[in-house]
Amino acid sequence: MDDTLARLPDAFSGKTVLVLGDVMLDRFVYGAVDRISPEAPVAVIAIERETTMLGGAGNVARNVAALGGKAVLAGLIGDDDAGRAVQALVEREPGLESALAVDPNRRTTEKTRYVAASHQMLRADREDRHPADPSLVLAAFEKALASADVVVLSDYAKGVLTPEVLAAAIAAARAAGKPVIVDPKSRDLSRYDGATVIKPNRREAAEATGVTGAGDEAAEAAGEAILSAAPNLSAALVTRGAAGMTLSRRGAAHVHLPASALEVFDVSGAGDTVAATLALSLAAGADLAAAARLANAAAGLVVGKLGTDVVTAGELKAVLTGAHGDPGQEKIAARERMLEIVAGWRARGLKVGFTNGCFDLLHPGHVSLLAQAKGACDRLVLGLNTDASVQRLKGPTRPVQKEDARAAVLASLSAVDLVTLFDEDTPLELITAIKPDVLVKGADYTVETVVGSDVVLANGGRVVLADLKAGQSTTALIARANTP
Template sequence: MIGELDFSNASVLVLGDLMLDKYYFGNVNRISPEAPVPVVKVNREEYTLGGAGNVVNNIINLKAKAYMIGAIGKDSNKSVIKQLLDEKQVNYHLLERDLPTITKIRVVGEHQQIVRIDFEEIKPLEQEELEEVKQYILSLINKVNCLVISDYGKGMVTFDLSQFVVNQAKEKNLPVIVDPKGSDWDKYRRATIITPNLKELSDLLKIEIKNDDEEIETYGQEVRKKYGLTYLLVTRSEKGMSLITENEVYHIRSEAKEVYDVSGAGDTVVATLATAMSTGINTLDAVKIANTAAGIVVGKIGTAPVTLDELKNALKGYRNRKLRHLQDLIVEIAMLREKGKKIVFTNGCFDILHRGHIEYLKKAKELGDVLIVGLNSDDSVKKIKSKDRPINRQEDRAELLASLEFVDYVVIFDEDTPYNLIKEIRPDILVKGGDYKLEEIVGREFAKRTITLPFIEGYSTTAIIGKIKKGRRDQ
């Protein structure tokens, strides 16, 4: 059905309401004397692309190319958005309006959102602005394989602009995917796919639609015909998705095993669907891939996007929440720290897992609440050991480590040492084997404490390999 994913030739144009999400994380230790509200002592801040920008972020993380058309204000936040887009190497055309850059500030204390502050002024595009955006679209449309309209109802996606996108795409035989907002769907008429969730579909028809296959089919087909859509894709939370076509309805069941946070799941679906269709993958298979991506992203905290490696592994039937990329892990660590959890870090090759490793890792976990294991990649092992190592591939070594109940997370790194990993994680306790002297331990300056643990005598991967080789020679 679906071969090895390669999105390097995929190219998607995203048009929509671009936003800046600001997060302030901190601790709450007292109530303000000025009013009965908590005082948040901020210790970390984070800026991310929001709205249509989150769709772009997901596309980039799938190793595809993204073009962004949106609007910003003439204020300081426009520079932050441009910097974030530049860092991700996104090609963009941004309309500068005499309005504030749409910004959402969230203050989070003790893992609880205390308040959200919005800066926005909703105003449809004026004729001169509309013509400018149309020229942007015409300059880019020959460079892309798919178009996305990401409508958050903030004024960017007008009837005229939306229909212009649809008409241009039809002329070029390109798919248009719409993430809708509100009940004015006339502006999306004749799009290839619209992706409402169940509530959005209910709001459109002004009735309560049950999360039931039969009702989804009946009302979904009605909507598909009314607006001249090729497909309607209804996202149904824990029940997965339903793809409604002219002749068939396909119910794709949910891939999620544990739901932690649904933030940004819709953006992930749209981005993955568009990226997959950009490479020529048929619509049903693209929907199945998007459904798998949604199952991954709801297992994360916050709006962290799905990576291509995670998607590939999940499609192969490989799912283990303990295996994380550093980018995702940093977000999770911040949340764990806000809950008062003590982070322990250690690293190694763990080429042939043996009793010595098990006892060492058990003792490491006893030093704190969360044990993170940095695992040398295959290329890294070859550099520090020999060209004949590792014996077991990194995927197999990672899976074995993750299967241990006292290991909480495994993150693979390519460098010779875990210096950069430790610098980013900044563990409460850094643990190494007893054959290291404290002053030799890399990255100890980023840990609150550094501890060495003795190995069990007689157990080592080198010794095991030696025994195997000797056995062969004795045969």
């Protein structure tokens, strides 16, 4: 990356992105299932906790704020509990400002996912998909437009971005000299004519143009078809997953950007990150090619993150300058952050495993145990005793390696998805907080003697006793090292 591109994230601060589109409340309901209803052959879920987050256009706004810009969120909510929850989330998020209009005749779009033992059992949607009142939508949009540097239209086909609203919003933004980025849902891309750049993924582009195929030639053909369908559209950026992105501009050669992720943990929310980065880059004065390159770098960073869907300007700049350091450090998290990541995994239906230990001198027995633990789950959290905890358990001469070094070594292993330190003598508090689906310890324990087994079993999880490699022990290693 050149120095000009690496300096772009510094210019995000002070830029305002007006996000207009379908705003949603994403609700996740977690519980345990241990019986079938006597009324019908369906599972009974005993609800334990709920979480909520901004979805749809709201997630684009969250990405803008995370990158250091200011996001103004425009759209419609109902006069209902879900609408009030959306407003509260916007007010709580730093860098977000509400331009939401309330339509008492329309319910707030709400998606509720019921999750048990890391499996999504059911999704229940509450929504009105009929066309919204354009006057309500446009009044809030036009009021916020003057202070915006760029506009994002986030279309989830829930009725807010009607043809009338799209035409008026694009015309108003163009008259004000504001670039317009569209994340489309409709197959009729002519609805978005006049925008600066449209950002479909490969599937959306194929559905809209009829051009299929995963290669560069197919991406170029899809880009040209999109520009033909919307003669006043400046560019199309087709996101292609593991194949990267293709930028098609009028009168210019196609630009193919290879995917930059070293390892993919989670693709959820990557499209919103791309839209937010494009918007802030254009607001900061970048041309479309530079903005696309920066958005591609941001996408590569966000899919390599654990259970989250935003990146910061600092993280993006570090990647661009090669100063991001050891990627394993992303796997080391304090308890609060760890719980956020685990919640993100569970929201996506992943099975969470847990094991723990001092791991003072890593040996083949440790590697085998961790491989078996990862084989029993989708994501493995490792609870690591702090130095003070190890000393209380093992004596004043231990640990041989300090906690930072032990955590770094463990985080470098592919079997380990997350490392978190605990200072207590046992990991019971940590296990109670995580409620893992799978708890793994060595076969020198019994299920009854594994700390936290009662918590896991009561929550519908299971305990796995991993086979041990004979003759492998940290204590034995230290003794041999000290033998003259």
